[in-house]
Amino acid sequence: MNDPTTIRRLYGRRSGHALRAGQAALVEELLPEVAVSETGALDARALFGDDRPLEFEIGFGSGEHLAAQAETRPDTGFIGCEPFLNGVVGALGHIRDRGLANIRLHMGDALTVLERLPDASLDRLYLLHPDPWPKARHAKRRMINDGPLDRIAAKLKPGCEFRLGTDDPTYCRWSMMVMNRRRDFRWLAATPHDFLTRPDDWPETRYERKARAKGHEVWYFRYRRV
16 A cells, blocks of 8 residues: 555646625535544544444535435444635535435535544445546546555455445556556456446436436446445
8 A cells, every 4th residue: 555644636626606605604504523533543432433334435516426325324323525716605505405414514525534544444435527637647646556456445345345336448548547456445346237337326417417428328336335
């Protein structure tokens, strides 16, 4: 695994349009209640007060998928990481409106949170529609690279699942190339239908709907940690 103390640059936007008063209030009042602590080791007890199962989403967008998963399984704890302020506001709105007590959020680099979790502590990890960084010279910035994947593999329990979704053909090909050479993940697809059709327990996101409206194909990859 790469040295976890290595300084990383977090690429991408941190904020978009200005927040309305109600959105700013969510950030001021609700975010401190559900935010992952900035320091110290993390586990289910530290985050939720008990030893529940944990799942992790890297780059949750506006939080639709994260909230839907959390609503379906209230006894599971969900950790969501997103560097984009407006995305965090969207997730906070879902938490408030649905009364979700089983989500913790981090606005920033997901890997810094992942590193603080015990090895073999996650039941599932999601990476849905990550930034594809389509130019070849930016390939090292993609989350599907051996450094981040080493961390993901370390934190997933054996037999548990890593889910990747993308509508970008370049990212799809890149991901298949990188994942197929790894021996610590097994692709769960037996037929093309298995990665061309969204599983029933994979809630659709706003981003995915927009991608389909533009005529994009969407690919759903499920890998088991071995």
